[in-house]
Amino acid sequence: MCRICGSTVGEFFDFGRQPLSDTFPEPDRVDDEFFFRLAVGICESCAMVQLLEEVPRDRMFHDGYPYHSSGSARMREHFAGTARRFLREELTADDPFIVEIGSNDGVMLRTIRDAGVRHLGVEPSGGVADLSRAEGIRVVTTFFEEESARRIRAEDGPADVIFAANTICHIPYLDSIFRGVDALLAPGGVFVFEDPYLGDILELNTFDQIYDEHFYLFSVNSVRAAARRFGFDLVDVQRLSVHGGEVRYTIARPGTRPVTAAVEAMIAEERERGMLDHTTFEQFGANVKRICGDLVELLRRLRAEGKRVVGYGATAKSATVTNYCGIGPDLVEVVYDTTPAKHGRVMPGSHIPVRPASGLTETRPDYAILFAWNHEEEIKQKEKAFHDAGGRWITYVPDVRIS
Ligand code: DWN
Numbered sequence: 293m294c295r296i297c298g299s300t301v302g303e304f305f306d307f308g309r310q311p312l313s314d315t316f317p318e319p320d321r322v323d324d325e326f327f328f329r330l331a332v333g334i335c336e337s338c339a340m341v342q343l344l345e346e347v348p349r350d351r352m353f354h355d356g357y358p359y360h361s362s363g364s365a366r367m368r369e370h371f372a373g374t375a376r377r378f379l380r381e382e383l384t385a386d387d388p389f390i391v392e393i394g395s396n397d398g399v400m401l402r403t404i405r406d407a408g409v410r411h412l413g414v415e416p417s418g419g420v421a422d423l424s425r426a427e428g429i430r431v432v433t434t435f436f437e438e439e440s441a442r443r444i445r446a447e448d449g450p451a452d453v454i455f456a457a458n459t460i461c462h463i464p465y466l467d468s469i470f471r472g473v474d475a476l477l478a479p480g481g482v483f484v485f486e487d488p489y490l491g492d493i494l495e496l497n498t499f500d501q502i503y504d505e506h507f508y509l510f511s512v513n514s515v516r517a518a519a520r521r522f523g524f525d526l527v528d529v530q531r532l533s534v535h536g537g538e539v540r541y542t543i544a545r546p547g548t549r550p551v552t553a554a555v556e557a558m559i560a561e562e563r564e565r566g567m568l569d570h571t572t573f574e575q576f577g578a579n580v581k582r583i584c585g586d587l588v589e590l591l592r593r594l595r596a597e598g599k600r601v602v603g604y605g606a607t608a609k610s611a612t613v614t615n616y617c618g619i620g621p622d623l624v625e626v627v628y629d630t631t632p633a634k635h636g637r638v639m640p641g642s643h644i645p646v647r648p649a650s651g652l653t654e655t656r657p658d659y660a661i662l663f664a665w666n667h668e669e670e671i672k673q674k675e676k677a678f679h680d681a682g683g684r685w686i687t688y689v690p691d692v693r694i695s
């Protein structure tokens with residue numbers, strides 16, 4: 293049943309039994325991993341693409357949540373720019389106030405703090421929330437939902453901006469989120485969120501954007517329908533190139549802001565591209581199977597030739613690739629990553645060991661499969677020595693390729 297409107301959801305792809313994408317077990321504690329059925333479908337009525345099974349939120353977001361948003365220079369720049377835009381365009385009244393849902397390690401709010409503007413991060417994962425608090429960012433360790441939003445409104449007053457990046461698509465209970473926004477948002481304020489875009493996922497075959505945390509794959513059409521249902525207007529959309537292609541949605545109370553032409557234009561484009569057609573989703577499923585087949589065939593061939601193949605970037609996304617395609621330590625012996633919290637652990641489900649990124653230049657493997665393909669440019673530049681020494685990168689979206 294659709295989490296937005298209650299209608300029937302038509303399943304279009306089943307990845308089978310999958311682990312939690314951001315839980316990296318210790319090597320001797322792999323016996324009690326949590327698994328669920330990762331399947332995705334589209335609502336026959338409101339067209340919202342969503343998972344068919346929901347993982348309890350405390351299993352995913354807790355004190356040990358390992359993802360640090362500030363780990364990428366490009367993302368640091370992206371969010372500094374986002375904050376500057378809010379400071380310039382929205383936070384201009386007397387004593388403005390901005391709330392961020394899913395503020396993680398403070399990657400965006402850092403710039404707001406520097407400007408001396410009143411802010412609050414709402415971040416249930418205690419470890420990353422503490423990191424931002426240590427930098428003097430104001431944050432509460434809790435889930436944003438109707439109740440916590442009402443509490444914030446009572447204590448801090450209305451928010452001029454409520455922002456969320458790569459977080460709203462993680463939250464099945466969107467009804468409660470919108471009731472919370474309704475309670476907290478100033479009459480003329482905006483609710484802005486950015487998330488991976490279904491259009492890019494279909495076009496680039498980035499099937500690894502589908503995992504436990506990504507409960508929704510948004511399109512402009514489905515977000516407009518959801519906003520309307522919960523009593524708001526979708527007033528603007530903007531395409532972003534980060535994380536493999538995203539859309540930033542701007543939502544306001546009805547009639548408070550003009551709706552830009554970009555909204556209708558993107559909805560028309562989605563219709564033309566067949567983003568509501570069954571055949572599009574069938575084709576996507578066929579592409580997933582083809583890519584997995586090609587990738588495993590390549591890895592087997594390289595192994596047979598005696599080549600050393602490693603992974604780079606212990607991403608949440610890679611849980612779907614390794615576990616659905618069946619890639620274990622026999623094909624990829626180690627995954628290198630810069631996140632200390634992931635070191636000495638193993639990848640969820642596949643149990644490939646995770647080690648510090650310095651291993652790439654120290655051990656000079658023949659090939660590295662780039663699981664963090666969304667940071668391709670940044671990583672290729674940083675790890676230039678690997679390529680200069682003859683190492684080659686393997687990517688798998690939109691197709692399997694060696695470079
Ligand atoms: O939506 C989400 C996004 C924003 O972040 C969350 N659900 C979880 C997470 O997803 P992810 O793990 O797929 O995100 P990234 O940003 O693709 O992860 C990059 C990984 O690669 C991190 O573990 C850090 C690592 N890395 C590295 O080893 N060297 C990253 C860079 C930039 C590097 O140079």
Ligand code: SAH
Binds near residue numbers: 353396462
């Ligand atoms: N905004 C950051 C973090 C994205 S990761 C970025 O774009 O890089 C998703 C974050 O959402 C995690 O830090 C997780 O703890 C948080 N989250 C999940 N559910 C939430 C909720 N209901 N309210 C607030 N944050 C939530």
